Amino acid sequence: MNPSDENSGERITDAEHAVMEVLWDRPRQTAAEVCEEVCGKRGWSLATVKTLLSRLVQKGAIAAEPDGRRFLYTPLIARDAYVGGESRRLVERLFGGRAASLVAHLAETEALSEADLDAIEALLKELRP
Amino acid sequence: MNPSDENSGERITDAEHAVMEVLWDRPRQTAAEVCEEVCGKRGWSLATVKTLLSRLVQKGAIAAEPDGRRFLYTPLIARDAYVGGESRRLVERLFGGRAASLVAHLAETEALSEADLDAIEALLKELRP
DNA sequence: GCGCAAGGTTTACATCTGTAATCGATATGA
DNA sequence: TCATATCGATTACAGATGTAAACCTTGCGC
Numbered sequence: 001m002n003p004s005d006e007n008s009g010e011r012i013t014d015a016e017h018a019v020m021e022v023l024w025d026r027p028r029q030t031a032a033e034v035c036e037e038v039c040g041k042r043g044w045s046l047a048t049v050k051t052l053l054s055r056l057v058q059k060g061a062i063a064a065e066p067d068g069r070r071f072l073y074t075p076l077i078a079r080d081a082y083v084g085g086e087s088r089r090l091v092e093r094l095f096g097g098r099a100a101s102l103v104a105h106l107a108e109t110e111a112l113s114e115a116d117l118d119a120i121e122a123l124l125k126e127l128r129p
Numbered sequence: 130m131n132p133s134d135e136n137s138g139e140r141i142t143d144a145e146h147a148v149m150e151v152l153w154d155r156p157r158q159t160a161a162e163v164c165e166e167v168c169g170k171r172g173w174s175l176a177t178v179k180t181l182l183s184r185l186v187q188k189g190a191i192a193a194e195p196d197g198r199r200f201l202y203t204p205l206i207a208r209d210a211y212v213g214g215e216s217r218r219l220v221e222r223l224f225g226g227r228a229a230s231l232v233a234h235l236a237e238t239e240a241l242s243e244a245d246l247d248a249i250e251a252l253l254k255e256l257r258p
Numbered sequence: 259g260c261g262c263a264a265g266g267t268t269t270a271c272a273t274c275t276g277t278a279a280t281c282g283a284t285a286t287g288a
Numbered sequence: 289t290c291a292t293a294t295c296g297a298t299t300a301c302a303g304a305t306g307t308a309a310a311c312c313t314t315g316c317g318c
Contacts, residue, residue: 011274013274013275013276014222014275014276015275015276015277016275017222030295031295031296032294032295044276044277044278045277045278045279047277047278047279047280048276048277048278050278050295050296050297051276051277051278052276052277053296054296054297055275064296068285069283069284069285069294069295069296070294070295070296071295071296080234080238083223083224083234084234084238084240086219086223087219087223087231087234087235087240088240090215090216090219091235091240093146094212094215094216095212098245099235099240099241099242099245100241100242100244100245100246100248100249100252102216102231102235103232103235103245103248103249103252104248104249104252105209105212105213105216106216106220106228106231106232107252107256109209109213111213111216111217111220111228112228112229113228113229115229116227116228116229116232117229117253117256117257119229119232119233120229120232120233120249120253121253123229123232123233123236124246124249124250124253127236127246128246140304142304142305142306143305143306144305144306144307145305159265160265160266161264161265173306173307173308174307174308174309175308176307176308176309176310177306177307177308179265179266179267179308180306180307180308181306181307182266183266183267184305193266197315198264198265198266198313198314198315199264199265199266200265200266
C-alpha cells in the first residue's frame with residue numbers, strides 16, 4: 001500500500017474539502033494562511049477554518065506540525081487518492097461500477113466539449129498505440 | 130426546458146437515492162413494494178421507506194398518485210437528469226469543470242478496464258466519424 | 259359492528275455538517 | 289508589568305440526514 005492510499009474510513013465533507021484544496025496547493029500553512037485563501041471565497045470566518053482544520057486532523061486527513069505556538073497543517077492523504085476515491089464512489093453509485101458508462105453519459109449529454117474529446121482521443125492513442 | 134430538467138433546488142440524499150433507483154427501475158410502486166426491493170439490501174424498515182418517500186414527494190422528486198387508500202409513487206425527475214447533475218457536480222468540484230480531466234484520471238489510475246477503453250473508443254468513433 | 263391490518267402522517271432522536279462564539283493560555287508591545 | 293492580540297481547544301447551535309416509532313384513519317374479515 002503506497003503512502004497515497006490513506007483514504008481510510010473518515011469521510012471528508014464539502015467544506016473540509018475546500019480546506020484540503022488549499023493545503024494540497026501549498027502544504028505547511030497556518031490556520032490564518034488557509035483562511036486568507038478561502039475565507040474570502042466562501043465567506044467564512046477564521047473560526048470556521050480552525051474548526052475545519054481540527055476536524056481534518058481528527059480524521060487523520062492532515063497533520064498539524066507544531067511551529068512555535070501555532071501549527072503548520074499538511075495533507076496526509078494525497079489529492080489523487082481523494083479524487084480517485086470520490087470518482088470511484090460516483091461511478092459505483094450511478095453507473096454500476098462501469099466507468100465507461102460515465103464517459104458515455106458525459107458524451108451523450110454533451111458535457112464533453114470538442115477539446116475534451118480531443119484530449120480523450122489523445123489519451124486513448126497513448127494508452128493503446 | 131424539457132421535462133427531464135426538473136432537477137430544481139432540492140437535493141436528493143444518499144438514502145433517498147436508493148429509493149429513487151427502485152422507482153426508476155419500475156414506476157408506480159407502493160411503499161410496501163419499494164420496501165420489498167430495498168429494505169433487505171439496506172436493512173431498513175418499512176417506516177424508513179415511508180419517511181424517504183414522503184421527503185421525496187416534498188422535494189418534488191416523485192409524485193404520489195392516489196390508488197384507493199394508498200399511493201403509487203413515480204419519479205418526477207428523470208434518472209438521466211439526476212445522474213447528469215451529480216456527474217457535473219463532481220467534475221466541477223474535483224476537476225475544475227474539465228470532464229476530460231476526469232476521464233484522464235480514470236485512465237491513469239487504471240480505473241478503466243480494457244472493455245471500458247473499447248467502449249470509449251467506439252463512442253469516439255461514433256461521435257466524430 | 260368490531261377489532262385488526264394496512265396506509266399515510268407526525269413526531270423523535272442521534273449524527274453529521276456548516277458556521278461560529280467563547281475560553282484559556284501565551285507571546286508581545288507599551 | 290499589564291493589557292492586548294493570537295492561537296488552539298471547547299462549546300454552541302441550527303439544519304440536514306438516517307432511521308424509526310407512535311399515531312390516526314379506514315377498509316376488511318369474522
